[in-house]
Amino acid sequence: MERTGLPATMESTEYIIRPDDQILVTGATGFIAPRLVDHLLDLGFRRIRCLVRHSSRAEKVDALCSRANGAIVEVMRGNLLSREDCARATENAAVIFHLAAGRGEKFFPDAFMNSVVTTRNLLDAVRLHQCLKRFVNVSSFAVYSNVNKPRWRTLDESCPVERHPELRADAYAFAKLKQDELVEEYRKKFAIASVIVRPGWVYGPGNESITGRVGTGTFGVFLHLGGSTRIPLTYVDNCAEAIARAGLIKGVDGNVFNIVDDDLPTSRQFLRLYKKNVHDFPSLFLPHLLSYTLCYLWEKYSKWSEGQLPSTFCRKTWHASWKTTRYTNAKVKQALGWAPRIPTSEGLARYFEAARRKVEHA
Amino acid sequence: MLRVAIVGCGKIADAHASQIRRIKNCAVVAACDREPLMARQLAERFAVERCFGDLQELLSESRPDVVHITTPPQSHFSLAKLCLENGAHVYVEKPFTLYEDEARNLINLAESRGLKITAGHDDQFTHVARRMRALVQSGFLGEGPVHMESYYCYELATTGYAGALLGDKQHWVRRLPGRLLHNIISHGIARIAEFLRTDSPRVIAHGFISPLLKSFGETEIVDELRVIISEEERTTAYFTFSSQMRPTLHQLRLFGTKNGLILDHDNETLIRLQGARRKSYLEKVVPPVDFARQYLANLRTNLGLFAARDFHMKSGMKFLIESFYRSITEDAPLALSYREILLTAKIMDSIFAQLDAQAPICPRNCEPALAR
Numbered sequence: 001m002e003r004t005g006l007p008a009t010m011e012s013t014e015y016i017i018r019p020d021d022q023i024l025v026t027g028a029t030g031f032i033a034p035r036l037v038d039h040l041l042d043l044g045f046r047r048i049r050c051l052v053r054h055s056s057r058a059e060k061v062d063a064l065c066s067r068a069n070g071a072i073v074e075v076m077r078g079n080l081l082s083r084e085d086c087a088r089a090t091e092n093a094a095v096i097f098h099l100a101a102g103r104g105e106k107f108f109p110d111a112f113m114n115s116v117v118t119t120r121n122l123l124d125a126v127r128l129h130q131c132l133k134r135f136v137n138v139s140s141f142a143v144y145s146n147v148n149k150p151r152w153r154t155l156d157e158s159c160p161v162e163r164h165p166e167l168r169a170d171a172y173a174f175a176k177l178k179q180d181e182l183v184e185e186y187r188k189k190f191a192i193a194s195v196i197v198r199p200g201w202v203y204g205p206g207n208e209s210i211t212g213r214v215g216t217g218t219f220g221v222f223l224h225l226g227g228s229t230r231i232p233l234t235y236v237d238n239c240a241e242a243i244a245r246a247g248l249i250k251g252v253d254g255n256v257f258n259i260v261d262d263d264l265p266t267s268r269q270f271l272r273l274y275k276k277n278v279h280d281f282p283s284l285f286l287p288h289l290l291s292y293t294l295c296y297l298w299e300k301y302s303k304w305s306e307g308q309l310p311s312t313f314c315r316k317t318w319h320a321s322w323k324t325t326r327y328t329n330a331k332v333k334q335a336l337g338w339a340p341r342i343p344t345s346e347g348l349a350r351y352f353e354a355a356r357r358k359v360e361h362a
Numbered sequence: 363m364l365r366v367a368i369v370g371c372g373k374i375a376d377a378h379a380s381q382i383r384r385i386k387n388c389a390v391v392a393a394c395d396r397e398p399l400m401a402r403q404l405a406e407r408f409a410v411e412r413c414f415g416d417l418q419e420l421l422s423e424s425r426p427d428v429v430h431i432t433t434p435p436q437s438h439f440s441l442a443k444l445c446l447e448n449g450a451h452v453y454v455e456k457p458f459t460l461y462e463d464e465a466r467n468l469i470n471l472a473e474s475r476g477l478k479i480t481a482g483h484d485d486q487f488t489h490v491a492r493r494m495r496a497l498v499q500s501g502f503l504g505e506g507p508v509h510m511e512s513y514y515c516y517e518l519a520t521t522g523y524a525g526a527l528l529g530d531k532q533h534w535v536r537r538l539p540g541r542l543l544h545n546i547i548s549h550g551i552a553r554i555a556e557f558l559r560t561d562s563p564r565v566i567a568h569g570f571i572s573p574l575l576k577s578f579g580e581t582e583i584v585d586e587l588r589v590i591i592s593e594e595e596r597t598t599a600y601f602t603f604s605s606q607m608r609p610t611l612h613q614l615r616l617f618g619t620k621n622g623l624i625l626d627h628d629n630e631t632l633i634r635l636q637g638a639r640r641k642s643y644l645e646k647v648v649p650p651v652d653f654a655r656q657y658l659a660n661l662r663t664n665l666g667l668f669a670a671r672d673f674h675m676k677s678g679m680k681f682l683i684e685s686f687y688r689s690i691t692e693d694a695p696l697a698l699s700y701r702e703i704l705l706t707a708k709i710m711d712s713i714f715a716q717l718d719a720q721a722p723i724c725p726r727n728c729e730p731a732l733a734r
Contacts, residue, residue: 109371
């Protein structure tokens with residue numbers, strides 16, 4: 001994505017829309033979106049349309065409506081695979097926060113359809129109405145290859161994305177990359193102003209799982225693969241605030257923003273805290289050299305056996321997930337005037353508390 | 363070199379493309395989907411030469427020898443017909459067509475044009491299914507099956523495919539004559555059809571909506587089905603589809619006049635049930651030892667296949683596709699007989715007609731185009 005000049009000081013960071021302008025949030029009953037809606041309401045925006053799936057549970061939709069407090073929070077049920085629904089949803093929208101995604105899809109076509117085809121439908125609908133001021137595309141750290149980085153171990157927005165995502169056996173990463181490419185294509189071809197935000201691992205009450213960047217439980221015992229690598233965490237409220245600012249602040253069209261919090265724990269620290277605060281379980285640490293070698297062997301076997309085992313563990317996955325990497329949030333702080341409001345220590349405490357409750361009720 | 367095209371680029375198309383890639387002397391040369399982006403993503407991942415949004419265009423420009431149809435079942439008949447009319451052999455994913463008469467029309471059309479057609483009943487060609495077939499053909503059961511039990515269960519979770527289906531009143535599966543059942547049960551029915559000897563068995567079906575689905579407010583999707591199939595007071599079969607019973611079995615049990623067999627598709631095991639009984643306490647001691655020995659033998663076979671790089675999740679599909687291509691290039695017999703395809707379609711027609719008669723489950727969303 002082409003970089004535009006960033007504002008030198010925060011005095012220039014006014015919002016691109018007025019409080020009464022229409023905002024659309026897709027994937028509104030997901031993990032991040034309700035916090036985003038809350039934040040937008042806190043900022044004084046009064047017309048928020050929330051697009052939710054037909055299958056979204058009623059209580060989640062009711063919860064969205066209950067946040068209104070005088071503002072108009074319109075819940076629209078629809079399917080982004082329907083062009084008609086997209087046309088209805090984007091009508092009068094000045095800013096679109098596109099959070100809907102094919103997350104959790106195991107298969108490439110499903111992930112692609114629910115991320116890329118849906119985004120294309122949304123962007124085509126935007127072209128019809130001609131009233132959009134910015135499209136905020138919520139992407140993921142999963143798109144980075146994490147190799148050949150200009151600043152050695154530091155992963156920032158200038159780092160290359162994966163050129164052959166199809167080889168990583170990660171349907172989500174493939175779909176997100178194609179989604180990013182599509183948004184960029186529409187920006188260049190049809191002048192649709194857009195921003196891409198790439199959150200790290202978004203955590204907090206509501207997502208109590210352990211990120212695969214720490215390790216995997218696939219083989220019965222939890223294999224700890226991260227070791228001393230830092231985990232690119234962003235607490236859900238912090239992430240929502242950064243996304244909101246990416247949609248509102250002037251002068252950042254065409255930019256990519258990585259979102260991670262400060263004071264990131266290493267994988268080892270995270271796992272130790274999890275075991276101490278949630279529940280203890282056996283884990284086996286694999287040093288990086290060993291995990292890389294095993295990924296290499298797995299990849300070779302997968303190819304030799306013509307996919308008898310999928311290439312879930314391959315060198316590309318190792319680089320993207322477990323290689324020693326440093327993360328920076330300098331750009332998002334400087335350009336959007338964002339700072340993580342919830343410190344990592346506090347965020348982790350809330351997350352562990354929620355995870356403990358979940359384990360106790362399981 | 364066989365030139366292959368895939369029409370419909372969803373999840374199952376990936377399985378087809380993956381297996382075709384493993385077969386010699388063929389290549390996927392074109393992909394087609396009404397949604398061009400979907401065709402493009404498949405082409406990109408499987409290095410397919412060309413993408414199309416229109417099948418007629420594909421047939422005219424790419425001139426494939428074989429077309430794999432992997433679209434939703436509503437379009438199987440019209441797409442397969444178009445392919446046959448344009449001189450292409452056709453592999454149609456299950457369910458073959460919506461109705462038996464459509465299946466018959468396609469087979470007649472293929473035969474009249476000297477072309478081949480098959481249905482995607484690939485579960486019948488896994489390693490274990492082939493071992494079972496060989497045993498039956500060797501006379502292990504005695505006189506052919508006296509009774510069969512086919513279990514084909516499905517776990518309905520509130521996420522993924524099932525979640526989308528349950529949450530979307532316009533989902534294409536709801537517009538099938540047999541709804542969810544129509545899209546799933548053909549594997550389980552085809553296993554029975556293979557061993558039936560007449561073309562008009564008696565079918566008694568009973569279906570209902572499970573309490574779980576009712577609790578979600580579901581009024582259309584029948585997810586519990588029990589069927590009795592019988593022919594000339596000689597062979598009987600029970601078919602069970604359930605979303606609620608655990609484990610979610612995928613089994614075929616065959617009982618002959620001498621012995622029986624249990625095929626477990628999930629575990630890829632085949633267990634022989636000896637008809638002869640032993641004396642006294644030996645009946646309590648010997649069979650468990652024999653079962654343990656058989657399970658170990660199954661394990662050894664499966665590990666051997668894995669070591670030989672021949673134990674892929676879709677091994678049945680590869681075998682069926684490979685056999686189909688051989689039937690085209692060498693005029694070899696088809697692995698799946700037309701009789702079996704038609705009988706499967708006929709039994710399914712009968713089941714859905716009975717379910718509709720018991721409780722019309724499509725008061726709102728039946729599309730006129732699909733109603734008969």
